[in-house]
Amino acid sequence: MNHLTHDTIVALATPNGTGAIGVIRLSGPDAVVIANSVFKGKNLTKQASHTIHFGTITDGDLVLDEVLVSLFVGPRSYTRENVVEISCHGSNYIIQSIIKLLIRQGARSAKPGEFTLRAFLNGQFDLSQAEAVADLIASDSKASQQVALQQLRGGYSSELKDLREQLVHFASMIELELDFSEEDVEFANRGQLKQLIHDLTRVIGKLIQSFELGNAVKQGINTVIAGRPNAGKSTLLNALLNEERAIVSHIAGTTRDTIEETLNINGINFRLIDTAGIREATDAIEQIGVQKTMEKISQSALLLYVFDVESITPDELSQDIQNLYKPGLPTLLVANKIDIVPDYKQRYSPALPEGVTLVAISAKEKLHISQLKQLVYDTTIQGRLNGNETLVTNIRHLEALQKTEQALIKTLSGIDMQVTSDFLAMDIKQALHYLGEITGTVTTDDLLDNIFSKFCIGK
Numbered sequence: 001m002n003h004l005t006h007d008t009i010v011a012l013a014t015p016n017g018t019g020a021i022g023v024i025r026l027s028g029p030d031a032v033v034i035a036n037s038v039f040k041g042k043n044l045t046k047q048a049s050h051t052i053h054f055g056t057i058t059d060g061d062l063v064l065d066e067v068l069v070s071l072f073v074g075p076r077s078y079t080r081e082n083v084v085e086i087s088c089h090g091s092n093y094i095i096q097s098i099i100k101l102l103i104r105q106g107a108r109s110a111k112p113g114e115f116t117l118r119a120f121l122n123g124q125f126d127l128s129q130a131e132a133v134a135d136l137i138a139s140d141s142k143a144s145q146q147v148a149l150q151q152l153r154g155g156y157s158s159e160l161k162d163l164r165e166q167l168v169h170f171a172s173m174i175e176l177e178l179d180f181s182e183e184d185v186e187f188a189n190r191g192q193l194k195q196l197i198h199d200l201t202r203v204i205g206k207l208i209q210s211f212e213l214g215n216a217v218k219q220g221i222n223t224v225i226a227g228r229p230n231a232g233k234s235t236l237l238n239a240l241l242n243e244e245r246a247i248v249s250h251i252a253g254t255t256r257d258t259i260e261e262t263l264n265i266n267g268i269n270f271r272l273i274d275t276a277g278i279r280e281a282t283d284a285i286e287q288i289g290v291q292k293t294m295e296k297i298s299q300s301a302l303l304l305y306v307f308d309v310e311s312i313t314p315d316e317l318s319q320d321i322q323n324l325y326k327p328g329l330p331t332l333l334v335a336n337k338i339d340i341v342p343d344y345k346q347r348y349s350p351a352l353p354e355g356v357t358l359v360a361i362s363a364k365e366k367l368h369i370s371q372l373k374q375l376v377y378d379t380t381i382q383g384r385l386n387g388n389e390t391l392v393t394n395i396r397h398l399e400a401l402q403k404t405e406q407a408l409i410k411t412l413s414g415i416d417m418q419v420t421s422d423f424l425a426m427d428i429k430q431a432l433h434y435l436g437e438i439t440g441t442v443t444t445d446d447l448l449d450n451i452f453s454k455f456c457i458g459k
């Protein structure tokens, strides 16, 4: 990626297609001059920063549109360069004509994420904050929006910065010893160093652990609904979503393929996957469905096993629990159709393995659906999300943290084995390197390319 920022870039910042307005954004040293060359109204080069101006965009004598132009003079702008935003009418024709005109006047088409890349390169924020911009745009629930916003506002960055500063301090003491290596002195008290590395490893370990929840919050929590044909899985899915989405039928095994829907509970997205029924598969298609169920269960974070209290025998129920039970996978046993068999408890008292909870409902009559929703939330999230803790949501960060942790563990064993200062210094530098990759103190063109190419054009 070319990091020269002496040119001026242009792109549509609003979505493609027809809208009420379209916002075209220019950034770079000539942004104001280029906009001014096609704008009739005022001389934009003489206007103050953070002002809005009404006028027309003209191509020679031809008026393209009436527009509003917003001026942001660098460094008081998103990219810290001169930025101009032209709000025009949202016709694709008008937008494309204006962009082409601006390119003729000297601007260049922006690449994906190039505005945010410039903001990062110009020190507006660190790399993890730049990534949070993309997460914020992609957020689709209250929880994912909150986590992205916290990351954007620097909560996570400052935690990493603290860690880094402590490591730098450590490294500098070791370096000092290297300078005096002839004299065999120890500036850095080994006991204190060990304690420091211990503390750092604990903090990093906590961040690594937070990824499981962070990822669930960001992507939604995969929840599989499984059970025998006709147990009421599709009816339950509909009751949870309050809509007629999945096809409900009387013929066993009709939900052959999986259906995926998103259910929001207390700001968290649960991705509900309704699977084909589990039973002794006789025909080939059903066999595929059962296989798929097992596959989906292995990828999920929560299992809702639905059974029909009217038709399943206690033996079949125990069999299913045994087959589906996965230690560590929270499971809700959903006894369905209690409208038909209110005294179901006398028929079923299955032995419940750890992590399995029984709940009784009627999907058709919508009995106890809200209790079930609360249980779904409690089983996966409750007590784990307090709104203040830092959550790692990005796999790139997770990998960097894991490598940092390994380097720190190596440092610790180095201290124990009384290795010389230069070896310790090498391990510490490794840890610093990986930590720096998260915030972008250490970057490569490949890394930046990889991150920003995933952004949309215009951001």
Ligand code: GDP
Binding pocket: 227, 228, 229, 230, 231, 232, 233, 234, 235, 236, 247, 248, 249, 250, 252, 253, 254, 255, 277, 336, 337, 338, 339, 340, 361, 362, 363, 364, 365
């Ligand atoms: P699936 O094969 O597990 O998806 O089951 P369906 O949702 O298609 O339901 C099978 C049949 O059971 C349908 O006729 C539903 O109307 C019926 N059913 C589902 N839930 C209940 C319930 O709570 N009570 C009663 N009485 N019938 C239900």
